[in-house]
Amino acid sequence: MRVEELLRDRGLAGFGDSLVNFLYSLAATRKYGRPMGLKVGNRALAEAVRRSKFRELLPRRVDRKTMGDYAEALIAYAWLRRLVTTDSCVEILAENVDSPVDAFTDLLKTVMEALKGHEGEDC
Amino acid sequence: MRVEELLRDRGLAGFGDSLVNFLYSLAATRKYGRPMGLKVGNRALAEAVRRSKFRELLPRRVDRKTMGDYAEALIAYAWLRRLVTTDSCVEILAENVDSPVDAFTDLLKTVMEALKGHEGEDC
Numbered sequence: 001m002r003v004e005e006l007l008r009d010r011g012l013a014g015f016g017d018s019l020v021n022f023l024y025s026l027a028a029t030r031k032y033g034r035p036m037g038l039k040v041g042n043r044a045l046a047e048a049v050r051r052s053k054f055r056e057l058l059p060r061r062v063d064r065k066t067m068g069d070y071a072e073a074l075i076a077y078a079w080l081r082r083l084v085t086t087d088s089c090v091e092i093l094a095e096n097v098d099s100p101v102d103a104f105t106d107l108l109k110t111v112m113e114a115l116k117g118h119e120g121e122d123c
Numbered sequence: 124m125r126v127e128e129l130l131r132d133r134g135l136a137g138f139g140d141s142l143v144n145f146l147y148s149l150a151a152t153r154k155y156g157r158p159m160g161l162k163v164g165n166r167a168l169a170e171a172v173r174r175s176k177f178r179e180l181l182p183r184r185v186d187r188k189t190m191g192d193y194a195e196a197l198i199a200y201a202w203l204r205r206l207v208t209t210d211s212c213v214e215i216l217a218e219n220v221d222s223p224v225d226a227f228t229d230l231l232k233t234v235m236e237a238l239k240g241h242e243g244e245d246c
Binding site: 010012016026029037038 | 142148159199209
């Protein structure tokens with residue numbers, strides 16, 4: 001996967017937006033044992049990007065909204081390829097569900113590892 | 124399940140909002156073979172409620188937003204209890220993905236059947 005491809009069309013980030021909100025809501029729902037609907041903002045996603053190695057792969061000048069889109073697109077890319085599952089993502093997010101920055105930093109790290117392993121297999 | 128319980132707190136409708144957008148986005152993504160992010164509006168959900176028997180269970184005077192919330196809460200309630208699966212919902216929605224009213228009318232009917240079967244088992 002080349003990082004430029006992630007935002008080639010808006011579809012991946014668009015699907016990722018719905019996926020990320022769903023995963024995060026499900027993580028909170030399971031953690032607290034009662035249904036909750038949460039939205040993850042670009043501020044938290046952008047900070048999670050900065051704290052993970054994903055930042056190094058992105059263009060130098062990129063605003064917060066675009067960083068959020070990249071994060072959503074990357075998670076969607078790995079999930080659609082079944083490199084991560086709904087349950088594995090939810091488990092990671094639930095560990096730090098009160099801190100979206102920490103939760104998504106951990107998820108981005110896991111997703112990047114999964115992609116690295118996958119690309120290794122391709123070679 | 125008593126219909127009054129569905130909106131007793133906002134959590135179920137809130138979780139349902141993220142679930143419904145995710146299911147609909149995944150249905151479109153699978154149908155068209157490329158990632159898409161879609162949001163389902165209250166107008167479509169309210170019309171789907173009117174076309175299904177679910178309408179008969181709701182209070183007589185209820186606005187469009189509340190009808191949408193009821194639809195989201197009902198789908199979330201059945202999904203969280205594993206009476207319907209992600210895949211079964213996505214399959215139903217994908218059949219009429221270009222017409223959200225038809226897609227969600229079919230989904231609400233299926234969800235109501237699943238709940239009826241489940242309540243029957245409880246007796």
